[in-house]
Each structure stands twice: as structure tokens, then as C-alpha cells.
Amino acid sequence: MxxxxxxxxxxxxxxxxxxxxxxxxxxxxxxxxxLLGGANYFAEFSFQEQFKFLKDLGYAAISLTGLLVGLLGAxxxxxxxxxxxxxxxxxxxxxxxxxxxxxxxxxxxxxxxxMLGIMGVVFWAILRWKEAQLIGTExxxxxxxxxxxxxxxxxxxxxAFVLILAKLFVVSVLAVFFSTMATSTTFVIAMTxxxxxxxxxxxxxxxxxxxxxxxxxxxxxxxxxxxxxLVPDFSLYNLIDEIVAGNAVHWRATLEVVxxxxxxxxxxxxxxxxxxxxxxx
Amino acid sequence: MTPAVLAxxxxxxxxxGWGRGRVLAVHGLDLEVKRGEVFGLLGPNGSGKSTVMKMIxxxxxxxxxxxEVCGFRAGTLAARRQIGFLPENPYFPGFLTGAxxxxxxxxxxxxxxxxxxxxxxxxxxxxxxxxxxGRRCLRTYSKGMLQRAGLAGALVSDPEIIMLDxxxxxxDPAGSREIRDLIRELKERGKTVIFSSHLLEQVEDVADRVVxxxxxxxLREGRLDELLTQTGEWQVRxxxxxxxxxxxxxxxxxxxGAEVLAEGSPRERLEDxxxxxxxxxxxx
Numbered sequence: 001m002x003x004x005x006x007x008x009x010x011x012x013x014x015x016x017x018x019x020x021x022x023x024x025x026x027x028x029x030x031x032x033x034x035l036l037g038g039a040n041y042f043a044e045f046s047f048q049e050q051f052k053f054l055k056d057l058g059y060a061a062i063s064l065t066g067l068l069v070g071l072l073g074a075x076x077x078x079x080x081x082x083x084x085x086x087x088x089x090x091x092x093x094x095x096x097x098x099x100x101x102x103x104x105x106x107x108x109x110x111x112x113x114x115m116l117g118i119m120g121v122v123f124w125a126i127l128r129w130k131e132a133q134l135i136g137t138e139x140x141x142x143x144x145x146x147x148x149x150x151x152x153x154x155x156x157x158x159x160a161f162v163l164i165l166a167k168l169f170v171v172s173v174l175a176v177f178f179s180t181m182a183t184s185t186t187f188v189i190a191m192t193x194x195x196x197x198x199x200x201x202x203x204x205x206x207x208x209x210x211x212x213x214x215x216x217x218x219x220x221x222x223x224x225x226x227x228x229x230l231v232p233d234f235s236l237y238n239l240i241d242e243i244v245a246g247n248a249v250h251w252r253a254t255l256e257v258v259x260x261x262x263x264x265x266x267x268x269x270x271x272x273x274x275x276x277x278x279x280x281x
Numbered sequence: 282m283t284p285a286v287l288a289x290x291x292x293x294x295x296x297x298g299w300g301r302g303r304v305l306a307v308h309g310l311d312l313e314v315k316r317g318e319v320f321g322l323l324g325p326n327g328s329g330k331s332t333v334m335k336m337i338x339x340x341x342x343x344x345x346x347x348x349e350v351c352g353f354r355a356g357t358l359a360a361r362r363q364i365g366f367l368p369e370n371p372y373f374p375g376f377l378t379g380a381x382x383x384x385x386x387x388x389x390x391x392x393x394x395x396x397x398x399x400x401x402x403x404x405x406x407x408x409x410x411x412x413x414x415g416r417r418c419l420r421t422y423s424k425g426m427l428q429r430a431g432l433a434g435a436l437v438s439d440p441e442i443i444m445l446d447x448x449x450x451x452x453d454p455a456g457s458r459e460i461r462d463l464i465r466e467l468k469e470r471g472k473t474v475i476f477s478s479h480l481l482e483q484v485e486d487v488a489d490r491v492v493x494x495x496x497x498x499x500l501r502e503g504r505l506d507e508l509l510t511q512t513g514e515w516q517v518r519x520x521x522x523x524x525x526x527x528x529x530x531x532x533x534x535x536x537x538g539a540e541v542l543a544e545g546s547p548r549e550r551l552e553d554x555x556x557x558x559x560x561x562x563x564x565x
Binding site for chain 1 (some may be wrong): 295335338339340341342358361362364366367368370372374376377382385386388389390391393431434438476561
């Protein structure tokens with residue numbers, strides 16, 4: 001088992017290194033610039049509106065950047081290795097295919113974790129800078145200063161980050177799953193996006209399936225069952241929107257979503273490994 | 282002693298997809314590669330050389346038949362521990378340095394620590410990528426340097442069998458000679474080398490035995506000296522003969538019923554001439 005871990009770690013470290021050296025971090029710079037630019041926009045509005053705007057922009061930028069990196073990165077993990085034939089020089093060694101797949105996924109999620117961590121710190125620093133700026137201009141009154149501080153130091157920021165990360169791990173594992181049976185990156189991206197979109201309606205399909213009676217055809221029932229059982233429920237991550245809207249979200253609910261994401265990632269990785277095992281290279 | 286590689290009735294079909302049938306790539310191949318020999322897989326493009334290699338490596342599953350590596354079923358971890366492989370036209374991640382590439386392959390083979398570091402230095406020196414070259418990113422390497430780095434990667438775990446798929450393609454004559462010298466060196470160290478090529482004179486240079494494949498079937502197999510020696514003919518190379526003596530010799534041959542098939546001054550091989558023309562330090 002220890003040897004297995006060493007091999008998985010070697011693949012993960014190489015995947016991470018590849019992404020870092022391919023200038024992925026320039027994306028982070030663009031993110032920081034977008035946020036900095038946005039921070040001073042709408043300066044004529046009230047501080048509550050400014051913070052609301054900043055948080056909307058921040059979470060959207062983080063989600064979108066993470067989604068792009070996760071989707072494009074995961075979609076290329078296996079097809080690019082096959083196209084470049086680097087997979088042959090790796091898998092002809094005493095390395096199990098599931099170890100290779102797990103290493104690749106681990107490398108990608110490590111990259112997502114580091115990227116989101118950096119974006120989170122940048123976002124936090126900008127909120128604190130905005131706090132200092134607003135207290136300087138509007139914070140003469142202690143009550144107002146306290147309200148500004150409460151907006152800027154909202155602990156739910158990290159809760160939202162955990163949820164975004166969990167969502168990205170699920171999107172990435174979907175792309176990894178499709179990439180084990182595809183040779184084209186485009187196919188993987190198209191399939192993942194399709195499941196991603198269907199996943200936002202999974203809860204509706206599940207309700208329809210559970211409530212459907214005799215009046216629904218067998219084919220429709222089968223389709224609804226497949227969507228309910230196989231497609232991840234992306235509506236669960238709407239908690240992020242609740243947090244951005246300023247509503248209270250219990251940590252327990254957050255952890256339940258994280259546990260659901262972990263279970264989904266585990267099951268889909270196992271299915272991907274099974275498919276990859278039988279593939280001719 | 283178990284053979285290095287044994288293939289029994291190996292067959293591989295590839296589906297063409299969408300109900301268009303299947304293409305037969307390898308047709309019931311029987312093969313035995315002995316330990317310590319240099320074995321050449323010959324054949325035109327599409328003859329099944331790479332497919333056979335991939336089945337031995339476990340990268341492709343045979344449709345029928347089986348392959349063994351040092352007595353282990355092909356594709357198992359135990360079998361793969363015995364093999365180092367360099368694919369045809371390999372691509373290496375340009376973001377890695379030469380040393381990092383070998384280290385990565387070493388880690389995948391279960392190596393680590395000081396043993397791996399010492400091995401990386403040793404291999405970089407062996408393939409002449411030591412010093413500054415080993416610290417450069419692969420994207421700055423020439424084709425020959427990349428091939429040498431790949432070879433070092435194949436050798437990192439000191440495998441019993443080294444499989445090279447078209448190892449000299451795209452490499453200049455000096456690099457190609459170097460790879461063949463390395464193959465000889467590996468043989469001297471008791472390793473088994475299996476390589477494919479369609480550059481026949483290069484195979485002739487290093488192989489002990491060859492198999493000739495055509496459309497997935499075995500046409501010929503045997504030791505090179507047995508296959509190529511023309512037992513009904515005899516040749517001699519001499520120097521210091523004048524034109525009168527040569528004429529006398531021809532007359533003598535005819536009087537004794539022999540037919541002179543060829544005569545004249547021998548030609549040097551172009552590769553030898555080319556390498557001799559290069560400055561001394563660039564020949565290796």
C-alpha cells in the first residue's frame with residue numbers, strides 16, 4: 001500500500017508541476033486584477049451595496065476560474081497523455097492504471113485547492129483593503145465602522161470556498177470519468193458540460209421520478225431514474241448563492257454537501273478506474 | 282531458464298467501430314526471445330511490430346493467445362518490473378528537465394531516495410546529458426538528446442529487458458551509432474534488447490536474431506548469420522595486388538569452373554565515411 005501511495009504521489013506531483021509550469025498562475029493574476037478593478041467600481045453607492053457587489057463579483061470570478069481550470073485540466077488528463085504517447089512510457093512501468101488515474105486526479109485537485117486558496121487570500125485582502133478605505137471615508141460613526149467591519153470580515157467567506165471547491169471536485173471527476181473512454185478533449189468537455197447542466201435540474205427530475213405514477217411512460221421513467229441515480233445534484237451547491245445573498249447557512253448543511261461530493265467523487269473514480277483498466281492504449 | 286519473452290498464438294484484432302468490422306493486426310504469432318540476446322523485430326509499416334511490443338508490455342490486450350515476460354504473464358506488475366521501454370517518436374513533457382524526467386520514471390518504478398539520485402546521475406552521464414544539459418528543460422533538447430533522455434528513462438530501474446520501438450528514427454548518424462553502441466553495451470552486461478526498426482542495415486549491425494513480420498504474420502525468424510550467409514558463395518578481400526595479378530586470378534577462377542560475380546575495390550559504408558568526416562569530438 002505504501003508503494004502504491006508513492007507511485008500515486010509521483011503522478012500527482014508531476015501533474016501539478018505540469019500545470020504550474022504551463023503558466024496556470026497567470027490566470028490568478030487576471031483574477032486579482034478583475035477584483036481590484038471591481039473593488040473601486042460603483043464607489044458612489046452605499047458601503048453595503050459596494051460589499052454586495054464585490055462579493056458577487058469575487059465568488060463569480062472564483063467559481064468561473066475554478067470551473068475553467070478544473071474542466072479544461074481534467075478533460076486533458078488522459079486524452080492529451082494518449083495523444084502525446086506519454087501514457088505509454090508511464091504505464092509500461094510497474095504502475096497500476098487506477099494508481100495513474102488517482103494520481104492524475106489528485107494532482108488536479110491539488111492544483112484547484114492551491115488556486116482557490118490563493119484566490120481566497122487575494123479576495124480576503126481586497127475585502128480588508130476596502131474595509132480600511134470605507135472606514136476612512138464613512139466610518140466616523142462607530143456603528144457604521146462596526147457594520148463595515150462585519151461586512152468585510154464575514155466568516156461565511158470560507159464556508160463558500162469549501163462549497164465551491166467541493167463543486168469543482170465533482171465537475172473534475174466527471175471530466176476524468178469521460179476522459180477514460182474518449183480520445184478527444186472536445187468530447188470530454190461537451191459531455192461534462194451536458195451533465196453539469198442536467199445536474200442543476202437533477203432535483204426536479206428526482207421529484208418527478210419519485211412522484212411519477214402509471215400515467216408516465218416506462219421510457220420517461222427510465223430516463224428520470226437514470227438522471228436521479230447517476231447525475232450529481234448540482235442544486236445542492238446553491239448554498240453558495242445563499243451565502244452571497246447574506247443568508248445564514250449552517251456548517252452542518254455545508255458538511256453534508258461536502259460528504260455527498262466526497263462520496264460521488266469516490267464512486268465515479270472507481271467507475272472510471274474500472275473503465276480505464278480495460279482500455280487498449 | 283525461462284525465456285525473456287514468450288508469445289504463444291498471439292492475436293490482436295482492432296474494432297473499426299460503428300459496426301464496420303475488425304482489422305487484424307497480429308495473426309497467431311509464436312515468438313521466443315532468449316535471455317541476453319539482441320532481438321530485432323522487422324517489417325514494413327503496419328506489419329504489427331508496435332502492436333506486438335504493446336501486447337508484451339500489457340498496454341494492449343491480446344484478442345487471443347498469451348505472452349509472458351521472464352515467466353510472468355504480460356501486463357502484470359511482476360512482468361512490467363522486468364521491462365524498460367522507449368516508444369516510437371516519444372514525446373516528453375517539455376516542462377521537465379532531463380534529470381526530472383529520469384527521476385519521475387524512477388519514482389513510477391518504485392525507486393526513491395539516494396538510490397534514485399545516484400542512478401539519475403549515472404544515467405545522465407551514460408547518455409551524455411550530464412552537467413548543464415541535465416538541468417535544461419526538455420523543450421530545449423534536440424531530437425537526438427530527447428531520444429537519449431528517453432533511453433535513460435527506460436533504463437532507470439535497471440530492467441532485464443529493454444524494448445526500443447524504432448529507436449534511431451529521426452536521429453542523426455552520430456546519435457544513431459551511439460544508440461547502437463549502447464545496445465551492444467547492454468548486451469555485454471547480460472541484458473535482453475528487443476527493438477523494432479525498418480532501417481535494415483542498422484538492425485544487421487547489432488541484432489543476434491530477427492523476426493520478419495508482414496501484415497501481422499511471421500515470414501521468417503532466425504539468427505542473422507544463418508539467415509544472411511550465402512553458403513554457395515565465397516569471398517576474399519586482399520590488398521597489394523597489381524592489375525596483371527588480378528587478371529591472372531580471374532583466369533584461374535574461370536579455369537577452375539568458378540563464376541566471378543563481383544570484383545573491384547570495396548566501398549566504405551557511407552555512415553563510417555560521414556562519421557570519419559566529422560570533427561573528432563562530434564563523432565560521439
